[in-house]
Amino acid sequence: MRVFKQLFDFYINASIHVALAVYALSFITIFQFKVPYDENVLCFIFYASITGYNFVKYFGVAKFHHRSLANWLKAIQIFSFFCFLLMCYYAWQLKQNTLLCIAVFGLITFFYAIPFLPKHFFLDKQQNLRSVSGLKIYLIALVWSGVTVFLPLINNEYPISWDVIVTAIQRFVFVVVLMLPFEIRDLAYDSLKLSTVPQKIGVYATKLLGLTLLLVMFFMEFLKDETSMSWILVLAFVSVVTSFFVVCSNKVRNKYYTAFWVEGLPIFWLLIWALMG
Numbered sequence: 001m002r003v004f005k006q007l008f009d010f011y012i013n014a015s016i017h018v019a020l021a022v023y024a025l026s027f028i029t030i031f032q033f034k035v036p037y038d039e040n041v042l043c044f045i046f047y048a049s050i051t052g053y054n055f056v057k058y059f060g061v062a063k064f065h066h067r068s069l070a071n072w073l074k075a076i077q078i079f080s081f082f083c084f085l086l087m088c089y090y091a092w093q094l095k096q097n098t099l100l101c102i103a104v105f106g107l108i109t110f111f112y113a114i115p116f117l118p119k120h121f122f123l124d125k126q127q128n129l130r131s132v133s134g135l136k137i138y139l140i141a142l143v144w145s146g147v148t149v150f151l152p153l154i155n156n157e158y159p160i161s162w163d164v165i166v167t168a169i170q171r172f173v174f175v176v177v178l179m180l181p182f183e184i185r186d187l188a189y190d191s192l193k194l195s196t197v198p199q200k201i202g203v204y205a206t207k208l209l210g211l212t213l214l215l216v217m218f219f220m221e222f223l224k225d226e227t228s229m230s231w232i233l234v235l236a237f238v239s240v241v242t243s244f245f246v247v248c249s250n251k252v253r254n255k256y257y258t259a260f261w262v263e264g265l266p267i268f269w270l271l272i273w274a275l276m277g
Contacts, residue, residue, distance in 0.1 A: 009072075010075065010076070012256075012259050012260060013072065013076060014050065014054065014075075014076045014079050014080070015049065015050045015054050015057070016050060017259070017260060017263055017264065018049060018053055018263050019046050019049035019050045019053070020046070020264075020267055021263050021265070021266040021267055022045055022046070022049040022144060022148060023042060023045055023046045023049070024266040024267045024270035025144065025171065025266045025269075025270075026041070026042055026045050026151065026152050027270055028148075028266070028269060028270055028273060029148055029149050029152045029153065030042075030152050031270075031273055031274075033153060033158060033163075035152065035153065035156040035158055036156065038155055038156055040093040040094055040155070041098065041152050042152070043086070043090045044087060044090035044091055044093075044094060044151075045148070045151060047083045047084070047086040047087035047090065048087045048102075048147075049147075050079075050080060050083040051080055051083050051084045051087050052106075052109045054076060054083075055109070056109065058073060058076065058077070094155055095155055095157075097154050097155075098151060098155040101146070101150055101151060101154055102151065104146075105143050105146050105147055108139060108142070108143055109143060136179075137175075137176055137196075137197070140175060140179060141172045141173075141175035141176045142172065144171065144172075145168050145171040145175060146168070148171055149164065149167055149168040150164075150168065162224070162225060163224045163225055163226060166223050166224050167224075169220065170220050170221070173213050173214075173216060173217045173220075174217055174242075177210045177213050177214055177217075177242060177246060178242070178262060178263070180197060180206055180209070180210045180246055180249070181245060181249035181257070181258050182258050182262070183196040183197050183206070184198050184206060184251060185249065185250075185251060185253055185257070185258050187203070187251050188251055197209065203250070203251075207246055207247055207249070210243070210246035211243050211246065211247070214239045214242055214243050214246075215239075217235075218239045221235055230276050231273075233276070234269070234273050234276050237272060238268070238269045238272065241265065241268065242265055245257075245261065245262050245265065249262075
């Protein structure tokens with residue numbers, strides 16, 4: 001049982017679960033717009049997600065404690081290195097326009113973790129984008145929506161139509177909602193200077209905001225030129241399940257509630273869509 005828990009914790013801490021979530025949303029885009037299965041872009045997104053998330057999460061820790069890293073962190077570093085190599089391999093297979101798009105999102109991820117601007121822009125000593133008041137969840141949502149909607153389509157030379165733009169906005173809203181349970185969970189630990197959503201408006205209002213955004217995401221589907229009843233039903237079901245997790249979130253939930261169940265909702269979405277399809 002202990003070995004299973006250690007493996008499961010590695011699965012979570014090494015960002016494999018969150019990478020599968022990003023992969024799932026990218027696969028949903030391929031399903032939705034009926035483009036061919038693209039192993040190169042999907043595998044790139046998976047390995048890039050692991051590399052990027054582990055870089056953001058562990059950059060500061062590794063920088064200051066390189067010689068005394070815990071075994072688990074060393075294992076994650078080695079794992080991340082091999083994922084980085086695989087990311088580079090699949091990036092080599094992608095088209096030039098896709099690589100340009102990747103460069104933009106890669107820079108956002110890089111500056112999310114690395115200090116790069118003068119201190120007066122920030123509310124703490126980190127001097128990176130994640131330290132800017134109230135900006136964190138919107139940056140994450142921007143990168144997720146861009147990567148999971150535009151990369152699979154650009155690499156398949158699919159035109160950026162009105163429906164694609166609406167889908168990108170829906171995806172942005174969905175990721176913002178997914179971040180709200182994390183912000184509620186971290187209320188006891190986050191500095192007040194971060195100005196997270198629940199810090200600014202309270203837990204109850206944050207949950208209402210999440211439910212409202214899910215309604216917005218759902219009804220945006222009817223703004224598209226093309227949709228289907230099966231897609232609308234899947235979107236409605238996913239919205240209801242997501243709303244349940246938003247409503248049930250609180251400050252004392254264990255880490256697996258958010259890190260596994262909430263973060264796994266995109267995987268659940270893909271499975272439902274695959275079953276319906």
